[in-house]
Amino acid sequence: xxxxxxxxxxxxxxxxxxxxxxxxxxxxxxxxxxxxxxxxxxxxxxxxxxxxxxxxxxxxxxxxxxxxxxxxxxxxxxxxxxxxxxxxxxxxxxxxxxxxxxxxxxxxxxxxxxxxxxxxxxxxxxxxxxxxxxxxxxxxxxxxxxxxxxxxxxxxxxxxxxxxxxxxxxxxxxxxxxxxxxxxxxxxxxxxxxxxxxx
Amino acid sequence: xxxxxxxxxxxxxxxxxxxxxxxxxxxxxxxxxxxxxxxxxxxxxxxxxxxxxxxxxxxxxxxxxxxxxxxxxxxxxxxxxxxxxxxxxxxxxxxxxxxxxxxxxxxxxxxxxxxxxxxxxxxxxxxxxxxxxxxxxxxxxxxxxxxxxxxxxxxxxxxxxxxxxxxxxxxxxxxxxxxxxxxxxxxxxxxxxxxxxxx
DNA sequence: GCCCCTCTTAACACCAGGTACTAAAACCAG
DNA sequence: CTGGTTTTAGTACCTGGTGTTAAGAGGGGC
Numbered sequence: 377x378x379x380x381x382x383x384x385x386x387x388x389x390x391x392x393x394x395x396x397x398x399x400x401x402x403x404x405x406x407x408x409x410x411x412x413x414x415x416x417x418x419x420x421x422x423x424x425x426x427x428x429x430x431x432x433x434x435x436x437x438x439x440x441x442x443x444x445x446x447x448x449x450x451x452x453x454x455x456x457x458x459x460x461x462x463x464x465x466x467x468x469x470x471x472x473x474x475x476x477x478x479x480x481x482x483x484x485x486x487x488x489x490x491x492x493x494x495x496x497x498x499x500x501x502x503x504x505x506x507x508x509x510x511x512x513x514x515x516x517x518x519x520x521x522x523x524x525x526x527x528x529x530x531x532x533x534x535x536x537x538x539x540x541x542x543x544x545x546x547x548x549x550x551x552x553x554x555x556x557x558x559x560x561x562x563x564x565x566x567x568x569x570x571x572x573x574x575x
Numbered sequence: 576x577x578x579x580x581x582x583x584x585x586x587x588x589x590x591x592x593x594x595x596x597x598x599x600x601x602x603x604x605x606x607x608x609x610x611x612x613x614x615x616x617x618x619x620x621x622x623x624x625x626x627x628x629x630x631x632x633x634x635x636x637x638x639x640x641x642x643x644x645x646x647x648x649x650x651x652x653x654x655x656x657x658x659x660x661x662x663x664x665x666x667x668x669x670x671x672x673x674x675x676x677x678x679x680x681x682x683x684x685x686x687x688x689x690x691x692x693x694x695x696x697x698x699x700x701x702x703x704x705x706x707x708x709x710x711x712x713x714x715x716x717x718x719x720x721x722x723x724x725x726x727x728x729x730x731x732x733x734x735x736x737x738x739x740x741x742x743x744x745x746x747x748x749x750x751x752x753x754x755x756x757x758x759x760x761x762x763x764x765x766x767x768x769x770x771x772x773x774x
Numbered sequence: 775g776c777c778c779c780t781c782t783t784a785a786c787a788c789c790a791g792g793t794a795c796t797a798a799a800a801c802c803a804g
Numbered sequence: 805c806t807g808g809t810t811t812t813a814g815t816a817c818c819t820g821g822t823g824t825t826a827a828g829a830g831g832g833g834c
Contacts, residue, residue, distance in 0.1 A: 382810075398635075400791065411812045416793085426792055428627065428819090432597075434634035439596070451683070483704045484650070484687035491682050505682045507710045515703070581781075599820065610783050615822080625821055627790090 385410065389418050397430045451488040452524060454496060460536070463497040463526045465489060474518050481516040486550045490540040493526045498536050500558040506535070510552035520544045534558055584609065588617050596629045651688040651723065653695060659735075662696040662725045664688060673717050680715040685749045689739040692725045697735050699757040705734070709751035719743045733757055 385408055392407060393399060401415045408415065419426070425433070452467030467489040469481045487510060495503045516522060524542040531537075535557055542550035584607055591606060592598060600614045607614065618625070624632070651666030666688040668680045686709060694702045715721060723741040730736075734756055741749035 398631075402791085413813070414811055417811080420793095428630075428791070431627075431631050431634045435630045436597075439633065482687075483690050484683050487686050487690075488681075488683035491686075502677070504679075504714070505711055507708075508682075509706075509708050511706045512704050601820080612783055613781085616782080619822095627820070 386418055386422060389415070390422055390424065393424055393430070397434060398427070400427055451485065451492045452522070454493065457497060459497065460528055460531055461497070462528065463493050465493045465496075465524045465526075467522045467524065469516055469518055469520050469522065471518060479518045481518075481520075483512055486512065486516060486522065486542060487552070489522060489524050490526075490542060490550060490552050491554065493524050494538040494540055494552075494554040494556055497526045497528060497538060498531075498556050498558060502558070504557050506555040506557045508552055508554045510550065512550055514547070514549050516544060516549050522549065524550075585617055585621060588614070589621055589623065592623055592629070596633065597626070599626055650684070650691045651721070653692065656696065658696065659727055659730055660696075661727065662692050664692045664695075664723045664725075666721045666723070668715055668717055668719050668721065670717060678717045680717075680719075682711055685711065685715065685721065685741060686751070688721060688723050689725075689741060689749060689751050690753065692723050693737040693739055693751075693753040693755055696725045696727060696737060697730075697755050697757060703756050705754040705756045707751055707753045709749070711749055713746065713748050715743060715748050721748065723749075 388408060389404065392404065401412050401419075404415045405412050418424075424430075452465035454463060454465045456462075456464040467485070469485070473481050473485045487508075490510070491505055491508070495505060522542050522544055524540055526538050526540045529537045529539050535555060538554045538556055540550075540552045540554065541548055587607060588603065591603060600611050600618075603614045604611050617623075623629075651664035653662060653664045655661075655663040666684070668684070672680050672684045674681060686707075689709070690704055690707065694704060721741050721743060723739055725737050725739045728736045728738050734754055737753045737755055739749075739751045739753065740747055
């Protein structure tokens with residue numbers, strides 16, 4: 377068995393761990409034909425954490441993902457609601473809502489809060505978002521409290537235009553115009569709705 | 576410190592571990608005021624594996640589910656990506672994405688898929704959504720597979736216009752135009768971004 | 775009272791999969 | 805041959821457990 381140059385071994389090591397993060401150093405010695413100390417020095421040089429740390433990192437990532445996914449029913453806490461007129465909801469940005477790298481909230485959470493509120497403010501059993509026009513005005517960071525205010529600007533029989541502005545303190549961070557449709561049959565917000573702009 | 580009945584302690588133990596699987600037996604002793612041996616007997620009775628096994632299980636589950644998407648902070652599975660040109664992602668509507676009453680997907684999930692893809696397709700370390708113009712064309716139902724296709728329509732130094740259309744089969748269900756901004760300093764999609772329409 | 779029983783705590787040996795450190799051997803180049 | 809890197813070996817120690825044995829604590833039954 378000939379020895380590999382160190383660089384090549386590093387490449388292989390990184391590759392092996394990448395596509396099987398559950399491999400132990402001892403198993404790696406068999407595959408790379410070097411001592412366990414060499415494997416460990418290599419990991420050290422490459423900045424690859426030990427098995428348990430690797431596993432833990434994966435688990436934590438998936439835990440966060442599962443936590444943040446639910447995006448269920450109404451996003452944000454509705455603190456005031458005058459049907460067909462206006463509404464206010466509060467949503468606090470937690471760690472499951474931000475990009476871990478930058479601490480900045482992911483856009484769809486702000487959208488979700490605004491969308492949920494726009495739908496809630498319409499006084500109908502079944503209300504669906506048809507179109508939305510949104511602007512992310514400035515990034516929102518971990519820990520900030522987003523206060524979304526919705527006003528119904530025009531309200532027809534089937535369509536309603538709702539304007540939502542989201543603030544952190546005095547500062548507007550998000551703004552959107554939603555076209556909401558009432559009782560278009562059997563659907564409700566979300567997936568969109570029957571009308572969009574063809575009805 | 577009064578002792579809890581065993582059954583109650585078991586309930587609490589299970590609960591504690593469920594909503595923080597990363598807790599050690601030693602930490603549990605502090606919370607439940609019993610010895611570490613008792614904690615371990617309890618876990619044995621309840622069939623709750625040790626910390627490392629719990630973590631490993633989570634990691635394995637997520638590894639299977641996630642291994643195809645290296646882009647972890649993306650909603651939907653990216654199956655094709657040509658940076659600065661186009662991208663495709665697939666997202667299956669599960670029960671956690673729909674209104675339980677109607678089985679229709681909530682809008683922000685479709686938005687999240689499209690937004691994630693629009694950001695991913697931009698070849699820049701930090702890309703942020705500035706504005707979006709979206710239409711929900713028809714409701715999407717439980718079990719449907721949404722295929723989002725993104726095309727970069729124009730790509731300047733700082734801004735790029737990305738068009739995303741989402742299909743179920745042949746049918747278009749969602750369409751959006753995103754204005755994405757590159758490297759606006761230290762931020763990233765999500766919360767919106769510096770520019771919106773004032774930069 | 776005493777015996778029995780469950781529950782709880784203690785103590786000790788052992789394990790995997792490492793880290794951290796020291797030291798010796800192997801290899802290679804100038 | 806000598807100096808530097810690279811590799812291997814060995815030891816002590818760590819965490820978060822398992823597995824086992826044993827001893828108390830706190831009843832209830834009769």
